[in-house]
Amino acid sequence: MRGPRAKVRDYYSGTVERHGPTPLGVDWPNAVSQYLRFVQLLKVCDFKRPFSLNDFGCGYGALLEYLAMRHSKTEVAYRGIDISASMIAAARERWAGHDRAKFVVGPRCTQMADYSLASGVFNVRLGHPLADWESYVESILSNLHAGSRIGFAVNFMLPHDDMPTEAELYRSRPERWVAFCRKKLNCSVRVLEGYGLREFTLLIRRKPQTTAPRQAGSRKAARRSPR
Amino acid sequence: MGAFVAAGYVPHVQEQLNSRFALGDALTEMIGFQYEFKLFSPPHTLKSAFTLLNIAPVGEVDREGFLKYLRLLMKTKADVDEEPSTLSGHDQILASLRENLESKRPLPVYFTWHPGETPKGIVHVTSGEPYSFSGETYLTISVPTVPEERSKKRKKK
Numbered sequence: 001m002r003g004p005r006a007k008v009r010d011y012y013s014g015t016v017e018r019h020g021p022t023p024l025g026v027d028w029p030n031a032v033s034q035y036l037r038f039v040q041l042l043k044v045c046d047f048k049r050p051f052s053l054n055d056f057g058c059g060y061g062a063l064l065e066y067l068a069m070r071h072s073k074t075e076v077a078y079r080g081i082d083i084s085a086s087m088i089a090a091a092r093e094r095w096a097g098h099d100r101a102k103f104v105v106g107p108r109c110t111q112m113a114d115y116s117l118a119s120g121v122f123n124v125r126l127g128h129p130l131a132d133w134e135s136y137v138e139s140i141l142s143n144l145h146a147g148s149r150i151g152f153a154v155n156f157m158l159p160h161d162d163m164p165t166e167a168e169l170y171r172s173r174p175e176r177w178v179a180f181c182r183k184k185l186n187c188s189v190r191v192l193e194g195y196g197l198r199e200f201t202l203l204i205r206r207k208p209q210t211t212a213p214r215q216a217g218s219r220k221a222a223r224r225s226p227r
Numbered sequence: 228m229g230a231f232v233a234a235g236y237v238p239h240v241q242e243q244l245n246s247r248f249a250l251g252d253a254l255t256e257m258i259g260f261q262y263e264f265k266l267f268s269p270p271h272t273l274k275s276a277f278t279l280l281n282i283a284p285v286g287e288v289d290r291e292g293f294l295k296y297l298r299l300l301m302k303t304k305a306d307v308d309e310e311p312s313t314l315s316g317h318d319q320i321l322a323s324l325r326e327n328l329e330s331k332r333p334l335p336v337y338f339t340w341h342p343g344e345t346p347k348g349i350v351h352v353t354s355g356e357p358y359s360f361s362g363e364t365y366l367t368i369s370v371p372t373v374p375e376e377r378s379k380k381r382k383k384k
Contacts, residue, residue, distance in 0.1 A: 023281065030279060032260045032264060032280055033260075035263075035264065196255055196260060197259060
């Protein structure tokens with residue numbers, strides 16, 4: 001069986017080739033639901049000052065439309081990353097005139113930014129065994145953490161109360177991923193729910209670096225450091 | 228519709244509309260959209276709201292016809308629970324959707340159609356139980372339609 005990344009790449013290359021750079025092209029039903037997700041994810045960012053942003057699973061760069069619509073006054077150095085070369089080709093064509101947007105093909109973020117976002121990248125499991133898919137999710141979360149100076153945000157679909165999760169999709173409760181981000185990534189996590197969509201968003205922030213307790217000998221180190 | 232969208236597509240558009248406002252996750256989403264984006268409040272129009280929701284017939288010609296039909300509703304009249312409204316059909320639909328989605332207990336919405344009244348048709352807004360198999364109350368919006376044949380005869384004249 002092919003790994004998750006290859007199947008995900010082929011799946012999204014197919015959607016954009018069928019529907020073009022539109023919400024359907026990235027497997028969202030319409031623009032409004034896409035925007036409502038961006039509203040939640042961008043709550044991790046501080047729009048009072050300029051910042052850099054990794055948009056992992058960027059598709060055709062719909063986030064740029066939303067930023068222009070609601071946050072045009074804030075300077076955002078945008079880097080869109082997508083595993084599908086077709087998707088990145090569509091994004092580059094769509095945003096050819098944008099001077100602060102870059103797009104790269106790849107399975108992970110390779111450059112540090114102030115913040116990273118990933119919208120809908122965990123939802124389509126394509127029949128992969130649950131354990132494999134959750135390992136894949138962990139690897140993406142770890143990569144987003146490594147690539148974000150301040151914090152990152154992701155979303156997951158919630159399960160239905162009265163039916164099993166579809167084999168093609170991945171649904172989860174927040175607890176599983178809140179625990180991962182707190183314990184394994186040592187981050188603070190805020191959960192957003194009840195905004196109209198059957199899903200939740202995690203706003204994940206790096207904890208401020210705490211000063212190590214002063215021990216014998218540490219004074220010498222403190223004296224040396226200014227040189 | 229009818230004259231503006233191929234008759235075969237009218238039930239398809241109705242299905243899209245009724246699915247978007249159906250009880251459950253769909254209605255919860257619409258409440259979220261109205262709360263965050265004021266989708267059915269000015270300066271939005273039915274055209275902009277439905278375009279954002281991706282509600283339209285599939286083909287380009289019928290899509291244009293549908294959007295033209297939505298503009299045409301600006302020239303129709305409206306009534307609510309059989310009382311005449313001061314708003315146009317278009318604005319009454321927006322107002323009723325807005326009021327419903329912002330209310331404490333929003334109702335699912337059932338869209339249907341009726342033969343257009345002369346001279347320009349009337350949008351009827353009511354509440355009731357449109358489905359005989361369900362006791363659920365819906366906000367019901369019925370839009371005036373012109374039969375395809377009548378429209379063709381008018382064009383020939």
